Amino acid sequence: MTLNTLLLEQKCPKILVLGAGISGKACATWLSTFDCDIDLVDSRKIELKKNLPSNITFFPSCIFAKINLRKYHAVVVSPGLSPHEKSVNNFFIINKLASEHRIPIWTEVDLFFSALEISANKTALKSKIIAVTGTNGKTTVVCMVKDLLKNLGYDVQLAGNIGTSLLDALMERMQRGKFPAFWILELSSFQLFLSSDFKSDVSVILNFSSDHLDWHSSEEEYLNSKLKIFGFPHLSGTPIINADDVDLSMRVEQHISSLISEKKIPKPVYFGLTNNKKKLDVLIEKHDNEEWFCAYDEKSKILPIMKVSDTRPLGKQNKINLLACFSICSIMIENIFEMKGISNFFKLPGHRLEEVFFNNKLRFLNDSKATNISATIFALQNLSDPLFLILGGDLKNQRLAPLTNVLKNRNIVAYVYGKDKNQFREYFKECNITHFTIENVREAVILIKKHLSKKNETSYEEINILLSPACSSKDLYKDYAERGNEYHEAVLSCFAECGHG
Structure with missing residues (x-):
């Protein structure tokens, strides 16, 4: 039935x-x-x-x-x-x-698509569905897509793993009597795993790394859950593939080829920064001696969309996120030339490498949304040393080796707290990584202030103080936002209100 x-x-x-x-x-x-x-x-x-x-x-x-x-x-x-x-x-x-x-x-995803089908039988409007998943960057990308499409005049609705549940958003739209032109769905592996049906107009897995092994039975199961976003048992919509993530792109291609397609299989859209083995559809290229985010249209004509210099300093990961955003929108809008010349259309979501305070040489960054090790590694790759790193919480059975490999060759002092702080302490001690154990984020900020008072800051151009926990927040905090807010308040209390030095 x-x-x-x-x-x-x-x-x-x-x-x-x-x-x-x-x-x-x-x-x-x-x-x-x-x-x-x-x-x-x-x-x-x-x-x-x-x-x-x-x-x-x-x-x-x-x-x-x-x-x-x-x-x-x-x-x-x-x-x-x-x-x-x-x-x-x-x-x-x-x-x-x-x-x-x-x-x-059944799951909420199943109920959502059931509700859309019932509603479509009552209304003439059929909304387009954009589906985004990945280990990291989901919220950033769906917010970028929302901001770009709204900037172009489209009615859009965010829902899913971003605060507003799928069905709450749907019921609110039904009460208003107005469905959006685009549903933008941020979906986790938990939401996809047990779902029995999935349909979208465009889907993307932004990236993949080990996570949530406290929930999934294996890394393979975790990936297979993500792959459901391309439709099952039938391929639905256009797949978007991150060509820079070579292992993931191969798995996506294999998965797509195994699905049943009721229509002609849509051509995947590839984006990336560095991969030259595939023809990229959305990329960064030089035009008139300046770097631009660019997209190819159906006739292989290249369209410069936005100057890279027109964006705030983003770092490598958010350049990739923007490429994913432009890939999605190049499929969804009828004429990609609508995007030409657009600039500064987006605002990065809170708690994602968010600058809290900058005073002379001290830069405080809130990356509380980094709830897994790969997200913390992304943050570290975009920041210079010396660096004070606050991390900890529930590791969710993640392996610490990839993180310690990044830390041990850098000028980084770690402050660890939370449920699994002893695991961090053992690994850091073994790898000779300077570290301190504390009870919570606020205590870390207070201790960092004490340590900074003894440090010779004049020998450095900039010192970064980063909250990037690499863990779930649920052991001590309601969610990552509460954790990030505690950091924000502690920084302003210790450094902004009373000054530093």
């Missing part, structure tokens, strides 16, 4: 929604608009602030293993819950029983 058949034809189906976070509540609320009986359950002892519709019953402090699954027609699972028994937050037993009793498991 399909999801739409269950919702539109089954008489009062009983549906179990696992997890009462943002996504779970949105799923339950959307389902409540149909003739359904919904049980919303959560293992945590929490209270919901808003009153629920009458056909939703909420059960906090629920032991998933004691749920009588046979009374449900379907299960909807929140993305934070892993199907694997090893994970702290899992629905392993529910997943096993659902498989045995042939009870379908």
